[in-house]
Each structure stands twice: as C-alpha cells, then as structure tokens.
Amino acid sequence: MKDICRILLMGNPNVGKSAIFSRLTGARIVISNYPGTTVEFTQGQIKIGSQRPMVIDVPGTYTLEPTCKAEEVAVQMLKTGDLVVNVVNATNLERNLYLTFQLLEKNIPVIVALNMWDETKHQGIHIDVKKLEEKLEVPVVPTCGLTGEGIKELVDRFPDVEPLKIKPSTDSEKWERIGDIVEEVQKLTHHHHTLLERLEELSIKPFTGIIIGIAIIYSSFWAIRFIGEGLITYMFEPLFEKGWLPLMNKLSAFLGEQNFLHTVLIGNLIESEINFGQSFGLLTTGLFVPIAMVLPYIFSFYLILGILEDFGYLPRLAVLVDNLMHHLGLHGFAIIPMMLGLGCNVPGALAIRILEGRREKFIAATLMAVAIPCMAQIAMIIGLVGQRGGKYLAIVFGTLFLLLIIKGLIFNKVLKGASPEILIEIPPYRLPQLMAVFKKLWMRLYGFLKEALPFVLLGILFVNILHTLKVIEFFSNIFAPVLSGLWGLPKEAISALIVGFLRKDIAVGMLGPLNLTTKQLVIGSTILAIYFPCIATFVVLIRELGIKDMCKSAIIMVVLAILVGVVLNLIL
Amino acid sequence: MIVDLTKMHTGESGVIEDIHGGHGVISRLQSMGIRPGKKMTKVSSHFWRGPQTIKIDKLRLAIGFGMAKKIFINVKR
Ligand SMILES: Nc1nc2c(ncn2[C@@H]2O[C@H](COP(=O)(O)OP(=O)(O)OP(=O)(O)O)[C@@H](O)[C@H]2O)c(=O)[nH]1
Ligand SMILES: [Mg+2]
Numbered sequence: 001m002k003d004i005c006r007i008l009l010m011g012n013p014n015v016g017k018s019a020i021f022s023r024l025t026g027a028r029i030v031i032s033n034y035p036g037t038t039v040e041f042t043q044g045q046i047k048i049g050s051q052r053p054m055v056i057d058v059p060g061t062y063t064l065e066p067t068c069k070a071e072e073v074a075v076q077m078l079k080t081g082d083l084v085v086n087v088v089n090a091t092n093l094e095r096n097l098y099l100t101f102q103l104l105e106k107n108i109p110v111i112v113a114l115n116m117w118d119e120t121k122h123q124g125i126h127i128d129v130k131k132l133e134e135k136l137e138v139p140v141v142p143t144c145g146l147t148g149e150g151i152k153e154l155v156d157r158f159p160d161v162e163p164l165k166i167k168p169s170t171d172s173e174k175w176e177r178i179g180d181i182v183e184e185v186q187k188l189t190h191h192h193h194t195l196l197e198r199l200e201e202l203s204i205k206p207f208t209g210i211i212i213g214i215a216i217i218y219s220s221f222w223a224i225r226f227i228g229e230g231l232i233t234y235m236f237e238p239l240f241e242k243g244w245l246p247l248m249n250k251l252s253a254f255l256g257e258q259n260f261l262h263t264v265l266i267g268n269l270i271e272s273e274i275n276f277g278q279s280f281g282l283l284t285t286g287l288f289v290p291i292a293m294v295l296p297y298i299f300s301f302y303l304i305l306g307i308l309e310d311f312g313y314l315p316r317l318a319v320l321v322d323n324l325m326h327h328l329g330l331h332g333f334a335i336i337p338m339m340l341g342l343g344c345n346v347p348g349a350l351a352i353r354i355l356e357g358r359r360e361k362f363i364a365a366t367l368m369a370v371a372i373p374c375m376a377q378i379a380m381i382i383g384l385v386g387q388r389g390g391k392y393l394a395i396v397f398g399t400l401f402l403l404l405i406i407k408g409l410i411f412n413k414v415l416k417g418a419s420p421e422i423l424i425e426i427p428p429y430r431l432p433q434l435m436a437v438f439k440k441l442w443m444r445l446y447g448f449l450k451e452a453l454p455f456v457l458l459g460i461l462f463v464n465i466l467h468t469l470k471v472i473e474f475f476s477n478i479f480a481p482v483l484s485g486l487w488g489l490p491k492e493a494i495s496a497l498i499v500g501f502l503r504k505d506i507a508v509g510m511l512g513p514l515n516l517t518t519k520q521l522v523i524g525s526t527i528l529a530i531y532f533p534c535i536a537t538f539v540v541l542i543r544e545l546g547i548k549d550m551c552k553s554a555i556i557m558v559v560l561a562i563l564v565g566v567v568l569n570l571i572l
Numbered sequence: 573m574i575v576d577l578t579k580m581h582t583g584e585s586g587v588i589e590d591i592h593g594g595h596g597v598i599s600r601l602q603s604m605g606i607r608p609g610k611k612m613t614k615v616s617s618h619f620w621r622g623p624q625t626i627k628i629d630k631l632r633l634a635i636g637f638g639m640a641k642k643i644f645i646n647v648k649r
Binding site: 062091092098171201204205209315318319322323331420423424426427 | 582596599600601602603604605607609615616617618619620621622623625629630631632633634635636637638639
C-alpha cells in the first residue's frame with residue numbers, strides 16, 4: 001500500500017459525511033439534517049497503524065461540475081487527495097452513484113461508504129453489498145454515521161483501495177450503467193408509511209404546511225423565551241447575586257474606591273453599591289453580561305435550533321417561504337443563513353455560500369448584517385429594553401423587521417438581475433437523537449464562551465483605558481452633532497458605538513449606565529443593531545463578498561443607521 | 573399527454589419526458605436525480621407560482637416555478 005496522506009470524504013449533500021468524519025477523527029463538527037450544512041472543508045487526523053493521515057470533510061456536491069461556492073470548494077479539494085471515501089446514501093443508491101462514477105473516472109483511489117444503512121431496513125430496501133462491490137470494482141462498506149457501525153471495517157479496508165483505470169463516459173452512458181447496477185443489486189419490498197412520513201407530506205403541502213409552519217415558529221420562539229428567562233431568573237441571577245456579589249463586595253472594600261484597579265476590576269459603584277448591569281468592571285459587568293444575561297439565551301436558542309435542524313424542518317421552511325423571499329431578491333433557501341444568523345452572524349455569513357449568485361449573496365449578507373441581530377444582542381435588548389415594557393421591545397424588533405422587508409424590496413427592484421429559482425432536496429424527517437443534539441449544543445456554547453468572554457472583557461478594558469486617556473471624550477465631541485443632533489442621544493453613547501465593532505452584546509449593555517430615557521434606549525439599541533456588523537462577522541463577509549461588495553454593503557449600513565435613527569427620533 | 577410540471581395535479585404520477593433549458597440547468601437537475609425516463613409523483617404545489625415539490629424514488633425535491641415550467645412529464649389522462 002502506498003502512503004496515504006490525505007483522505008477526502010466526498011458525496012452528495014446530507015448523506016452523513018460530517019457524521020462519519022466526526023466518528024473517524026473525534027473532531028467536533030456541525031451535523032444537521034439539511035443539505036448544505038458544511039460549506040467549508042474541515043480536517044482532522046486519524047491513526048491507521050503507524051500512519052497518521054489527514055481526513056478532510058468536504059462540502060457536499062451532486063456533481064463535479066460545481067454550481068455554487070461550496071461545491072467549488074469540493075471540486076478543488078479533489079485534486080489534493082490520495083484517497084476518496086465516497087459517502088453514499090444507501091436509501092438513494094441510484095442518484096448517489098452518479099457522483100461515484102464521476103469520481104471513479106478521475107482515476108484516484110475510491111472506497112464507498114454505504115451510509116444510512118440503518119434506514120434501508122425500515123424502508124424496505126435490500127442491497128446486495130458483495131454484488132455492488134463486484135460491479136463497482138471498489139470496496140463497499142455499509143456504515144451508520146449515527147452509531148458508528150461499520151466505521152472500523154471502513155478504515156480496515158483503506159489499504160485495499162487501488163485507483164481504477166476507467167475511460168470517461170457520457171452522462172447517458174453513466175446513467176445506463178447505474179440503472180443496470182441498481183436493477184441487479186437492489187430489491188425493494190413494500191413498507192408501511194410511518195407517522196413521520198405522513199407528517200412529511202403534510203408539512204410541504206400549502207395549507208397544512210403553513211399552519212404547521214406557524215405553529216412551529218411560534219412555539220420555538222415561545223420555548224426560547226421561556227427557557228432563557230427561566231434560566232436567568234432562577235439560576236444565573238441568584239448565582240451572581242447570592243454567590244458572586246458578596247465576594248465582589250469584599251474585593252471592592254479591599255481595593256478601596258477611586259483607584260485604577262478598582263475601576264478596571266469592579267467598575268463604578270452605583271449609589272455606593274456594585275451593580276452588575278452598570279458598574280462595568282471586568283469582574284462585575286464583564287462576567288455578568290456574557291454569562292448571566294446572554295448565555296441563557298444562547299443555550300435556549302441553540303437547543304431549539306438544534307432540534308429543528310436535526311429533525312429536518314429547515315428545508316421545509318425554505319420551501320414555504322420561497323415565495324415571500326423572492327420579493328426580497330432571494331429564494332427560500334436563504335432562510336437558512338438567516339436562521340443561523342439569529343444565533344450568531346458569523347456562521348450565518350458563512351452559510352451564505354449555499355446561495356448561487358453574487359447578487360443573492362450581496363442581498364442576503366446586507367439584509368442579515370443590518371436587520372438580523374444575533375442572539376447575544378437580542379438577549380441584551382430583551383434585558384435592557386424589556387425592563388421598560390414589552391411595547392418597546394416590539395418597536396425595536398418591529399423596526400428591524402420592517403427594515404428587512406423594505407430593504408429587500410428595494411434591492412430586488414434596484415439591483416440588476418433576478419433571484420434564481422429554488423432547487424433543493426428535502427430530507428426525510430429524522431427523530432433528533434438526544435446525544436447528538438446535546439453534543440452540537442455543547443459545541444456551540446463552548447464556541448460562544450471562547451469567542452465572547454475574551455472579547456467582552458477586552459471591550460470593557462479597552463473602554464476603561466480610552467476613558468482614562470480621554471480618547472472617548474474626544475470622539476464624543478466630534479460625533480456629538482450626529483448623536484445628539486440627529487438621534488437625540490447623549491454624546492457619551494459614542495462608547496457603545498465604538499465597542500459595538502467588537503461585540504454587540506456588551507455594546508448594548510453600555511447604554512445601561514447612561515441614564516437614557518426609554519425613547520433614547522430604543523433608538524440606541526436599534527442603531528447598534530444596524531450601523532455595522534461586529535468585527536468577526538465583518539471579516540467573514542469581506543472574504544465571502546469581496547472587498548468591493550462589502551464596501552458597498554457597509555455604506556448602506558451606515559446610511560440606514562443614520563436614517564432610521566432620525567426617523568425614530570422624529571416619530572417616537 | 574405531455575404537460576409541464578406546474579400543470580400536473582397534486583398526487584399525479586408520470587414519466588419525465590424532456591427538460592428544456594441550458595446545459596447548466598439540465599446537468600444540475602440530472603445530477604440531483606431529475607432526468608428524462610424517471611418516474612415521478614407530484615407532491616404539492618405552492619400558492620402564487622410557488623415551488624413545486626416532487627418525489628422520485630425515495631427522493632423529495634422542491635423546484636422553483638420557473639424551472640418547473642421547463643420540465644415536461646408524460647402523464648396518463
Ligand atoms: N439514520 C441515520 N442518520 C444519519 C446517518 N448518518 C448521518 N445521519 C444523519 O443525517 C443528517 C446529515 O448528516 P451530516 O453528517 O450533516 O451530512 P453531510 O453529508 O455532512 O451533509 P452536508 O454537510 O450538508 O453535505 C444528520 O441529521 C445526521 O444525524 C446514518 O448512518 N443513519
Ligand atoms: Mg457536513
């Protein structure tokens with residue numbers, strides 16, 4: 001056997017490549033029940049005897065003639081591999097074998113993982129693996145990405161793989177051969193429709209689909225709010241008030257007020273007490289905001305999203321909203337980056353890759369950056385604005401939603417071209433596995449803490465230093481005409497806008513100590529959502545859109561922020 | 573009788589006869605399993621020229637209205 005250095009996992013979208021990748025390498029990766037989950041390649045190492053080859057999880061593709069950025073990545077990766085593990089969905093053998101033949105014709109070593117093997121049994125599909133192996137002339141191993149069955153056998157057969165010498169054939173020749181093979185190796189027996197399959201039909205029919213859709217969205221929002229609120233009120237707030245506050249009081253007394261260290265660690269005392277929301281020290285607000293105000297909502301959001309993802313609901317939602325999205329210059333599939341963006345704009349921005357054209361990407365990116373606040377920001381807005389009454393929450397989110405619609409409508413009219421048509425595969429419903437849901441949830445929570453905590457702390461430190469150096473004063477005087485003149489905000493609000501480049505949650509939090517009126521708070525938090533994406537999102541967007549489109553998009557954001565601020569200031 | 577996909581009734585089955593359009597569209601559809609000669613069933617059709625959903629073997633797909641107009645199916649009526 002020749003040395004294998006790079007093993008590529010390739011196959012159609014949603015066949016379980018990432019599940020197998022995670023089984024092979026133990027690496028954490030997002031696995032969801034919709035096509036287009038993986039848009040970038042991920043690598044990890046495995047051990048085979050004394051060798052330690054790289055395994056690469058490649059975005060799913062239907063063909064080696066790419067039609068979008070994610071598929072382009074897949075095709076480029078192909079040139080770099082020594083061995084391709086072609087993951088095939090055993091319940092859709094015929095369609096999947098088309099890519100298999102395209103791969104075989106590249107004359108690189110291929111081994112077939114016949115995944116979803118467990119599902120063939122329920123569906124009355126019988127595949128003669130030995131015979132399939134003979135026909136394809138490459139090793140074929142049945143696997144189950146969920147349980148890990150067959151993965152060891154798969155790895156054991158890596159050394160058997162030899163490149164074939166196959167002459168290129170036309171598409172119709174390929175389909176003819178595939179037809180013959182499937183005819184010979186696969187037998188179908190009758191099976192009864194399950195309850196889930198009934199539900200599948202109902203949720204993509206227009207009437208029942210819309211009713212089910214509204215019910216699911218409504219109950220999801222309700223559950224997110226309920227769980228998030230519950231965690232804050234019954235767990236995190238008591239934890240901070242009863243557990244952490246006494247410690248901080250001692251530290252505060254020990255340090256003594258009115259010195260730099262006290263300002264940095266504890267912050268300002270509000271009515272000679274520590275106020276977790278307003279003191280703005282690293283150990284007070286710096287921990288309270290990300291952990292007690294934001295984390296509970298991140299938890300509840302990703303729990304619900306994870307269940308919806310694994311169940312397979314998102315592509316159905318895409319079909320239902322397709323029509324509406326066309327008016328905004330997008331198609332239904334764009335709902336998926338938007339939903340991910342509600343959690344965090346970074347994965348949302350990455351997922352824009354599943355959209356085909358430059359126009360669509362530009363529209364989706366700009367709409368998301370302006371009108372889709374991330375969950376961290378939403379949690380802070382709920383925490384701050386919500387105190388003043390639910391009505392004001394409705395004004396903030398209503399404004400953002402209206403902006404999304406109006407902007408989409410205008411883009412669709414003004415930008416040349418038309419929105420492409422939706423064309424997606426709708427996976428079967430799968431019952432979410434508890435372990436899988438919690439693994440994914442943990443991965444996302446960990447990601448949040450890793451990103452958010454340092455940035456929030458950095459932001460607070462940064463502002464404290466800028467304050468001490470009087471830099472903030474300088475900027476607040478420069479921007480006072482816009483801030484006070486146009487938006488009716490105090491000029492000190494500039495520090496929130498500055499920190500907003502780093503992180504939006506803590507930026508909203510900075511509005512807290514300014515003693516704003518309700519109107520000012522509403523305007524301030526709305527503008528913070530609109531004016532610019534956080535730095536992490538910005539970097540991804542530059543890469544995805546290119547510098548030129550991103551500049552255009554950024555100008556639109558700033559102009560919109562100014563406009564919306566003025567309008568709100570006038571009408572509220 | 574040959575009709576385009578949008579004119580099929582919900583629940584009706586037929587055999588794909590022809591797909592019109594450029595090379596790109598045709599090869600994309602075919603790689604997803606939508607190609608002449610395949611038997612398919614229409615599952616649903618959404619309001620206001622919305623997407624059409626179909627079933628081919630165990631596959632379910634949603635196709636935008638404009639693209640569905642270019643897929644012709646031989647149905648028994
Ligand atoms: N029943 C069953 N489900 C599986 C199996 N392998 C994966 N799944 C599920 O199938 C869905 C898709 O799995 P992924 O690993 O995300 O698929 P992928 O091929 O990486 O998909 P893309 O990244 O979108 O191309 C997930 O919901 C998995 O839990 C399997 O062997 N059996
Ligand atoms: Mg994947």
